[in-house]
Amino acid sequence: MTFDELSVTVDQHPIVRELRLDVPAGEVVGLVGPNGSGKSTVLRCVYRAMAPSGGAVRLDTTDLATLTPRESAKRIAALTQENSVDLDFTVAEVVAFGRTPHLPGNRSLSARDRDVCRDAMARLDVLRLAERSVLSLSGGERQRVLIARALAQEPEVLVLDEPTNHLDLRHQVELLTLLRNSGRTVLVVVHDLNLAAVACDRIGVLAGGVLVASGTPADVLTPELVREVFGVDVVVVRHPENGAPQLLHSLSTLEVDPDGQRA
Numbered sequence: 001m002t003f004d005e006l007s008v009t010v011d012q013h014p015i016v017r018e019l020r021l022d023v024p025a026g027e028v029v030g031l032v033g034p035n036g037s038g039k040s041t042v043l044r045c046v047y048r049a050m051a052p053s054g055g056a057v058r059l060d061t062t063d064l065a066t067l068t069p070r071e072s073a074k075r076i077a078a079l080t081q082e083n084s085v086d087l088d089f090t091v092a093e094v095v096a097f098g099r100t101p102h103l104p105g106n107r108s109l110s111a112r113d114r115d116v117c118r119d120a121m122a123r124l125d126v127l128r129l130a131e132r133s134v135l136s137l138s139g140g141e142r143q144r145v146l147i148a149r150a151l152a153q154e155p156e157v158l159v160l161d162e163p164t165n166h167l168d169l170r171h172q173v174e175l176l177t178l179l180r181n182s183g184r185t186v187l188v189v190v191h192d193l194n195l196a197a198v199a200c201d202r203i204g205v206l207a208g209g210v211l212v213a214s215g216t217p218a219d220v221l222t223p224e225l226v227r228e229v230f231g232v233d234v235v236v237v238r239h240p241e242n243g244a245p246q247l248l249h250s251l252s253t254l255e256v257d258p259d260g261q262r263a
């Protein structure tokens with residue numbers, strides 16, 4: 001997937017400006033950046049909740065804007081900030097919705113469709129909840145059900161907006177391991193830079209709607225970059241086992257003036 005000079009303008013305010021970024025097939029690319037820097041907007045252009053005002057998002061050479069909704073849903077699955085399950089469906093029913101783009105007409109689920117859903121539930125550790133109402137689940141359980149639904153869609157591309165929200169440490173690590181091993185092209189918004197460093201092949205850094213850096217985690221996550229983009233001083237150390245950069249910081253490095261305002 002390629003962002004080809006993608007720009008998004010809302011009410012004449014540029015929110016994303018001429019973004020050029022490659023998300024190579026089968027790789028996990030993380031988008032990081034401060035609040036309001038445009039990360040979710042970029043993802044919205046992939047799952048077509050927003051239309052670019054300039055440029056395009058391409059899959060191979062196809063402009064995503066030219067796909068029908070069904071074609072798009074077969075190729076791209078999204079876990080969004082807006083995802084919610086407010087209706088009284090069971091976990092199994094919600095995950096089965098992921099198969100909808102693959103079911104022509106009103107065809108019911110085939111044995112293979114059911115296997116795909118079962119496998120997705122097992123991978124996200126929600127199989128034992130299959131017959132529970134989603135309304136009865138905890139925040140983290142719901143999040144895992146929605147990710148299982150996205151996997152059940154069997155997309156080429158998965159976009160996920162802060163998928164580790166609500167997840168405990170074990171489920172965060174399991175999810176990121178799953179994404180890395182999924183063989184799918186993954187674009188993921190992550191706030192935790194240390195998780196991004198171990199989970200992503202490449203990282204793109206957005207600030208004020210502009211891509212200010214991209215590359216391997218080691219290339220991108222430098223003290224200078226973190227200071228420039230986030231205004232925080234960090235020490236970068238190497239993970240002793242995998243060499244990934246890991247950021248150490250302390251509260252005293254935050255720049256806060258005597259009035260409590262950020263510098």
Ligand SMILES: Nc1ncnc2c1ncn2[C@@H]1O[C@H](COP(=O)(O)OP(=O)(O)OP(=O)(O)O)[C@@H](O)[C@H]1O
Nearest residue numbers: 010011015033034035036037038039040041042206
């Ligand atoms: N429909 C809209 N109308 C007006 N402003 C918008 C709209 N959508 C996004 N914005 C603004 O664009 C900017 C980027 O928003 P976006 O949600 O993409 O940021 P983000 O990097 O995902 O932020 P966060 O880390 O807080 O989730 C924000 O200032 C937001 O208020």
